[in-house]
Each structure stands twice: as C-alpha cells, then as structure tokens.
Amino acid sequence: MDAFVIEGGRRLEGRLRVNGAKNAALPLMAAALLTDQPLTLRDIPPLADIRNMVALLGELGCSHEAPEDGVLRLQARDESKSHARYDIVRTMRAGICVLGPLLARRGEARVSLPGGCAIGDRPIDLHLRGLVALGATVFLKGGDIIAKAPRRRLKGGRVFLGGAFGSTVLGTANVMSAAALADGQTIIESAACEPEVVDLATMLNAMGANIRGAGSPRIIVEGVRDLRGIDHTVIPDRIEAGTLMCAAAITNGSLLLENCPLDALMAVSDRLEAAGVQMKALDRNGNPSSDPIPAGVDPMRVTVRVASERVLRPVEITTQPHPGFPTDLQAQLMALLTLAEGNSVITEKIFPERFLHVAELSRMGARLFRQGPTVIISGVRRLVGAPVMASDLRASASLVLAGLAAEGTTIVNRVYHLDRGYHKMEDRLASVGASVKRVDDKELAPQLVAAE
Numbered sequence: 001m002d003a004f005v006i007e008g009g010r011r012l013e014g015r016l017r018v019n020g021a022k023n024a025a026l027p028l029m030a031a032a033l034l035t036d037q038p039l040t041l042r043d044i045p046p047l048a049d050i051r052n053m054v055a056l057l058g059e060l061g062c063s064h065e066a067p068e069d070g071v072l073r074l075q076a077r078d079e080s081k082s083h084a085r086y087d088i089v090r091t092m093r094a095g096i097c098v099l100g101p102l103l104a105r106r107g108e109a110r111v112s113l114p115g116g117c118a119i120g121d122r123p124i125d126l127h128l129r130g131l132v133a134l135g136a137t138v139f140l141k142g143g144d145i146i147a148k149a150p151r152r153r154l155k156g157g158r159v160f161l162g163g164a165f166g167s168t169v170l171g172t173a174n175v176m177s178a179a180a181l182a183d184g185q186t187i188i189e190s191a192a193c194e195p196e197v198v199d200l201a202t203m204l205n206a207m208g209a210n211i212r213g214a215g216s217p218r219i220i221v222e223g224v225r226d227l228r229g230i231d232h233t234v235i236p237d238r239i240e241a242g243t244l245m246c247a248a249a250i251t252n253g254s255l256l257l258e259n260c261p262l263d264a265l266m267a268v269s270d271r272l273e274a275a276g277v278q279m280k281a282l283d284r285n286g287n288p289s290s291d292p293i294p295a296g297v298d299p300m301r302v303t304v305r306v307a308s309e310r311v312l313r314p315v316e317i318t319t320q321p322h323p324g325f326p327t328d329l330q331a332q333l334m335a336l337l338t339l340a341e342g343n344s345v346i347t348e349k350i351f352p353e354r355f356l357h358v359a360e361l362s363r364m365g366a367r368l369f370r371q372g373p374t375v376i377i378s379g380v381r382r383l384v385g386a387p388v389m390a391s392d393l394r395a396s397a398s399l400v401l402a403g404l405a406a407e408g409t410t411i412v413n414r415v416y417h418l419d420r421g422y423h424k425m426e427d428r429l430a431s432v433g434a435s436v437k438r439v440d441d442k443e444l445a446p447q448l449v450a451a452e
C-alpha cells in the first residue's frame with residue numbers, strides 16, 4: 001500500500017489551481033442516466049471515486065469516453081439494466097446517487113444498500129422517504145433496495161428531507177433528479193443548500209428540466225417528459241480549496257489559489273480570518289482587492305492569496321449544513337488549530353463520530369480532549385513527526401497537513417483514502433515547496449507501517 005513520507009517544516013509558497021469538485025461530479029455523472037443523449041462533463045477530477053462511478057454507470061448501460069484530460073462523455077445507450085451491485089456501491093457510497101435517476105427514467109431500480117463507513121452509520125432513510133413521496137414503492141431484498149414507479153413514471157409530490165442531522169446532500173440530489181422527470185410538481189422542503197446541489201440543478205435545467213430554488217431549503221421542480229444531453233463544467237472543489245488554505249496557513253506560507261470557489265467558502269474564510277490567516281482576493285486585473293469577492297469576478301472562480309506569518313489565534317467551530325462550516329473541513333481545521341495559541345473548540349454536528357484523526361494527531365504531539373461530538377484543542381508550540389494512519393479521506397488530509405508543519409518525518413499510511421478525494425496531492429504540495437514523497441510501504445521499516 002502507498003504511504004506518504006513528509007519532511008515537515010517547509011514553508012509553502014506558489015500558485016495552485018483548484019480542481020473540479022468530486023462531490024459535485026458524482027451526482028452530475030449519475031444524471032447521465034436521465035437521458036439517452038450524450039452528456040459532456042468538464043473539469044472532472046481523475047480520482048478513484050470517479051473511476052468507480054464510471055464503472056458503475058458502465059454496468060448500467062452507459063458508454064464513456066475521455067476525449068481529453070478532465071473531460072468525460074457519458075451516454076446511456078442501453079437502458080435495460082437497473083442493478084447497481086454491492087461490490088461497486090460498497091467501495092463508493094455515492095453510488096447511491098444512481099437510485100433517483102434510474103427510477104425516474106427506467107421506472108425501476110435495484111441498488112445495493114451502501115452500509116456504514118468510517119465516519120458513521122450513513123443511513124439513507126431520507127432518500128427513500130423522498131422517493132416514496134414521488135409514488136415509488138420501495139422494499140429491501142438481499143441487501144438491495146428495490147424501487148419501482150407505478151406504470152414506470154413517478155408522480156410529483158411534497159417531500160420533507162430534514163433529519164436529525166439536518167438535510168441530506170445526496171438525498172436531495174436523488175429526489176431532485178427523480179422529480180425532474182416525474183409527472184407534475186414536486187416541492188422539496190428542507191432541501192440541502194450545498195453548492196453541489198446548485199450545480200446539479202443548473203445542469204439539469206440546461207438539460208431541459210424546470211427546477212427553481214436550488215441553494216435554498218425549498219426546491220420546486222416541475223416535471224418534464226424528457227431531458228437532453230449537454231456540455232457542463234463542474235464547479236471547483238470547495239473542500240480541496242479549504243484544505244489548501246490550511247496548508248498555506250499551517251506552514252506559515254503564502255499560496256495563490258486560482259479557480260477558488262470563495263462564494264461557497266464564506267464560513268471557512270470567516271473562521272480562518274478569525275484565526276489570523278490573511279485572505280486577499282485578486283480583482284480582474286490581478287491586483288489585491290479590498291472586497292472579499294471583487295466586482296466582475298465569478299465568485300465561484302476567484303484567485304485568492306492565502307497567507308499566514310505568525311502564531312494563530314484559537315477559534316470555535318461548529319460544523320453545520322451549508323452555508324455553515326462544512327464537516328468535510330473539520331479535520332483539516334483541527335490540524336491547523338493544534339498550533340494556535342490557546343484553546344479552540346470544534347463541535348461536529350453532521351457526523352458526530354467523525355474524529356478518526358484525533359488519536360493520530362495526538363501521536364504527533366497535539367493536545368486534544370474529546371467529549372462526545374466536541375473536541376477541545378489546546379494549542380501546542382510544535383508538532384513532532386510520527387508514523388500515523390487514518391481510515392477516512394478528510395482525516396488523512398488532516399494528517400498530511402500536520403505532517404507539513406511537524407518537526408521531522410511523518411509517515412502517513414494508507415493514502416488510498418486521501419487519493420479518493422485529492423488528485424496527486426504529493427505532487428501538488430511538492431510543486432509549492434513541500435517535501436512529500438509517495439512510497440510503497442514495503443520500502444519502509446516495519447515499525448513505520450500501520451498494522452492491520
């Protein structure tokens with residue numbers, strides 16, 4: 001298995017472009033099932049989850065081509081198969097987002113229940129509740145969800161998608177995609193407001209759907225008979241951008257981030273600035289602007305300089321559904337705050353068990369005290385490199401950040417988790433001055449390799 005070897009203590013400086021968003025791309029790709037015409041997606045990041053989704057769509061009758069880097073052309077040529085099997089959905093929970101499109105277009109779907117993952121139970125009751133409100137019958141058989149639409153067509157309805165932890169992002173994507181082809185009007189109340197939902201609605205509308213209100217808690221969909229193929233560019237990845245902001249800050253560095261979706265990162269900028277990180281967007285002429293987002297610049301594709309040159313202040317963070325602070329950046333901010341001067345508090349309200357990084361950061365000298373969904377971070381002056389292991393994507397990113405700042409050598413084991421969400425992170429960080437090398441863990445001394 002691959003591992004990263006990081007020599008910490010180097011200041012990062014340079015320019016990086018933020019890639020297209022994995023979490024936007026996955027439901028957009030599933031939407032290829034809503035039409036038999038070709039869908040061209042641009043700025044698709046070359047990640048393992050994307051490859052898994054291509055394989056899943058292939059099993060569901062979609063052909064794919066990659067005519068150039070970052071471009072993916074999908075076409076549902078054979079609409080006879082509607083079974084998303086366990087061995088693919090198990091490796092990628094986002095496989096669940098084929099459920100709504102399959103059901104809406106083919107009148108039936110059989111999708112394996114994804115099961116839990118390292119960050120929590122990950123139920124899908126809200127997805128199912130939404131599809132039942134559109135007239136589907138849903139039952140479980142052999143670990144699969146079997147959903148059928150009466151007379152092969154869903155019917156618009158009123159759906160409440162709020163749950164104990166807020167709304168559901170992929171559930172909203174599923175119900176909205178299904179409602180796009182349903183008969184009549186659907187109102188989704190307590191819809192997820194995440195930018196990835198907005199990107200999906202934007203693309204579906206360009207395909208001929210009639211969706212209003214995406215980005216707000218109430219989405220209204222007037223169903224249409226057919227959707228057409230189009231060409232769509234995926235929004236930039238707000239979580240990758242936030243991770244790179246933390247990389248600049250934790251190394252007391254200065255990074256110029258291009259294609260940065262600042263408009264989707266207000267809660268993150270707010271917390272970083274409160275901690276003392278400097279953020280300066282560039283105007284259309286490339287000059288630093290006094291506006292958080294300069295006039296005339298696409299707010300989802302800003303060029304911003306993120307820099308820090310001193311010890312950070314402690315802050316309080318509570319993760320919340322968008323536009324609140326994203327759970328997908330909680331672990332990275334925790335790494336940063338281990339080096340702030342004083343006590344920070346992080347409360348996780350979306351996935352209350354998402355703290356796999358806590359024990360590993362502690363091995364690097366961080367002082368962390370967890371009580372239920374809250375962690376107190378008592379800032380230390382330095383982190384010390386160590387062999388560490390994480391078992392989920394964002395926790396791995398947090399350990400890489402800690403390794404960049406730590407004294408000495410950090411070995412981050414099992415970086416396949418990181419590879420699910422960050423393309424060639426080691427090359428990107430090395431291009432701005434970090435010392436990060438990917439190695440096969442067979443090359444490492446046994447005591448540095450994570451045990452099973």
Ligand code: EPU
Binds near residue numbers: 094167168171
């Ligand atoms: N929930 C339910 N019932 C449901 C669905 C969700 O109770 O039917 C709960 C979840 O257990 C959780 C909360 O609602 O407590 C939010 O879950 P959500 O459904 O919004 O998560 P998701 O759509 O499965 C996406 C991202 C995650 C991200 C979450 C929250 C993708 C592919 N995944 O998951 O991204 O953490 O939204 O923003 O879009 C990641 O990229 O590392 C990642 C895990």
